[in-house]
Amino acid sequence: MSIISRAGDHRAKSKLLAAGADFVDSPYETGGRRMAQRALNPNLTNFLDLVFEWKRHDIEMEEITATESSKITGLKLKESGVRVNFNVIVIAMQREDGTMIFNPSSENRIMPGDTVIVMGKTKDLEKMAEVLNPEGEKTGGRP
Known part of the structure; x- marks a missing residue:
């Protein structure tokens, strides 16, 4: 905590x-x-207002922690189908050791314990959370 x-x-x-x-x-x-x-940066600030100030209720940024039991853990981003299957944007990934990878490439792997920072529609983020953390464990990010 x-x-x-x-x-x-x-x-x-x-x-x-x-x-x-x-x-x-x-x-x-x-x-x-x-x-x-x-x-x-007025345009950037307006964009962030959309996401963080709830002006658009359908778009969010979330952090979701990948667990061992995820079927996409260990896969490269391009192999995971994150963009195609979940329609989300992966902004960053934080490794268990605290290393932050901004704008991860399609070659980066999703590892157990990684916190994946994503942006997308609420329903798509919920679907991704179910795959990254299938048991709904409390992990620090979205279960």
Whole structure:
């Protein structure tokens, strides 16, 4: 379990981390970054708003952890049929050791314990979750 906390100002961040928080977020820092991002990349920010602010309820980003029992674990992305069968976009894969692979190639394999970060329609993400994690184990991502 991760402990996530909110810091009212920048001085509180180190205190909260020292007290055991795994992640500390400051709404002022986040807001400042978001405003700068909107000025520099307005189209990207609008796109992310669609996904993260629920303006389109049919598109989501999810993290789904692959289990040993998945029939596509061990396969290359191109062999897994992820795009054809589930109509989702694989944005990244995080290995069990924490290594993050952004925009994985079709040659990357889905390994047990990988957290696959995908974007797509809710119904397609649910289908993919059933294949990556057939027993519905609680794994940190979508079961």
